[in-house]
Amino acid sequence: MHTKKVKSILSARNGMNLTRGCTHGCIYCDSRSKCYQMTHDFEDIEVKSNAIELLEDALKRKRKKCMIVTGAMSDPYTSLETSINHTRKALEVIEKYGFGVSIQTKSTRILRDIELLKKINSNAKCVVQMTLTTFDESLCKIIEPNVSSTSERFDALKVFRDNGIPTVVWLSPILPFINDTEENLRGILNYCIEAKVKGILCFGFGVTLREGDREYFYSKLDEHFPGLKKDYQRIYGDDYSVMSPNHAYLMKIFIDECKKHQILSDVDEIFKYIGEYESSEQLSLF
Numbered sequence: 001m002h003t004k005k006v007k008s009i010l011s012a013r014n015g016m017n018l019t020r021g022c023t024h025g026c027i028y029c030d031s032r033s034k035c036y037q038m039t040h041d042f043e044d045i046e047v048k049s050n051a052i053e054l055l056e057d058a059l060k061r062k063r064k065k066c067m068i069v070t071g072a073m074s075d076p077y078t079s080l081e082t083s084i085n086h087t088r089k090a091l092e093v094i095e096k097y098g099f100g101v102s103i104q105t106k107s108t109r110i111l112r113d114i115e116l117l118k119k120i121n122s123n124a125k126c127v128v129q130m131t132l133t134t135f136d137e138s139l140c141k142i143i144e145p146n147v148s149s150t151s152e153r154f155d156a157l158k159v160f161r162d163n164g165i166p167t168v169v170w171l172s173p174i175l176p177f178i179n180d181t182e183e184n185l186r187g188i189l190n191y192c193i194e195a196k197v198k199g200i201l202c203f204g205f206g207v208t209l210r211e212g213d214r215e216y217f218y219s220k221l222d223e224h225f226p227g228l229k230k231d232y233q234r235i236y237g238d239d240y241s242v243m244s245p246n247h248a249y250l251m252k253i254f255i256d257e258c259k260k261h262q263i264l265s266d267v268d269e270i271f272k273y274i275g276e277y278e279s280s281e282q283l284s285l286f
Contacts, residue, residue: 001080002040003049010058013275016070018086021045023078024106025146027220028173031073034212045080052089059097066277067125068094071104079146081109088113095120102274104129104170108148108156114163121165125278127198128160131170134179135187142224143175150191157195166198168270171254173207176235177228180205180244182253189257199264199273205250206243214238 010016021042022031032042040046048054059068070076076087087103091113094101101120103110110117110128120126130153134140140150148156160167169192174180185205192200209217221229236242244250258265264273 001045001047003047005050006048006054008058009048009051009054010068014066014068015072016051016055016068016090017048017073018051018070018076018090019045019047019074019078019080022075023080023146024075024144026106026144027217027224028143028175028207028213029216030208030210030213032213032216033210035210036073045074045078047080047084047086051086052093055090056093056097059093059099062097062099065099065124065279067100067102067127067275069102069104069274071129075105075107075147076103077105077107077109079109082112088116091116091120095123098124098279100125100127100277102127102129104131106131106144106147106153108152111156111159114159114165117165118163123279125276127166127168127274128157129168129170129201129274130157131172132188132191133172133174135184135191136179139179143179150188154191154195157191157197161196167195168199168201168264168274169197171200171202174205174244174250175207176242176244177231178225180246180250182246182250185250185253186257189254192263193257193261197263199270200254200258201267201270202251202254202265203267204241204243205247206241208240209236209242210240 020038021044023043081087095116117126132150132153134143134150137149157167171188218229255265264270
């Protein structure tokens with residue numbers, strides 16, 4: 001871990017990453033890509049030391065309440081959060097000024113802040129986004145080695161369900177020839193159905209690979225799936241979008257099950273829901 005002062009914390013669309021880098025060890029992580037121009041080792045997490053002050057200043061000056069979205073590039077609940085409380089401090093500022101929040105993670109550490117998230121949700125809107133990719137627990141530990149297991153994340157989704165906090169699941173990425181099976185998909189969908197998630201984000205059954213990310217991914221294929229790298233290179237070359245040969249079949253199952261259980265599946269519709277601020281006064285009208 002190291003610290004750095006930054007000039008701003010919110011993007012034009014009110015996105016926020018309090019850190020750069022991650023220790024989750026997911027073999028497919030796009031944030032490793034060289035295009036993001038990270039100048040330090042990925043596992044050496046860079047903490048934006050003045051992020052909370054910048055966030056408070058920005059929210060003070062905003063004329064209109066909105067959703068603050070965090071976690072797209074760096075998970076806000078790595079093991080580091082238990083000692084620095086950076087995410088919790090940011091949530092306290094968001095709650096203080098009456099803004100909504102949408103927070104994305106793969107870690108059940110988020111449950112530590114459930115009372116704060118409930119408070120935000122009672123006055124504005126809180127959406128928890130949780131990634132689920134791999135139903136098989138032993139395979140999950142290979143693909144996402146340092147995060148909460150899929151079943152633990154499922155249990156967290158049920159806690160949010162029981163506390164009235166809406167959730168969205170990221171069913172992404174799915175790795176060709178590894179977890180692109182009907183059994184895997186149905187296992188995750190059953191979790192989502194039982195947890196009564198609001199929506200499931202699926203960008204197709206595949207993974208994106210680019211410079212930096214691809215090399216790390218291939219090294220992990222060599223380590224855990226000997227011979228599979230050659231198949232990827234033969235079939236996909238240097239393609240950015242690496243789609244499963246089972247994509248069409250799996251997508252039909254996905255769409256049909258979401259429709260059957262009234263779960264949002266349209267990407268644009270889900271992002272619109274995530275981004276829409278709702279105050280307690282607005283919600284009381286309905």
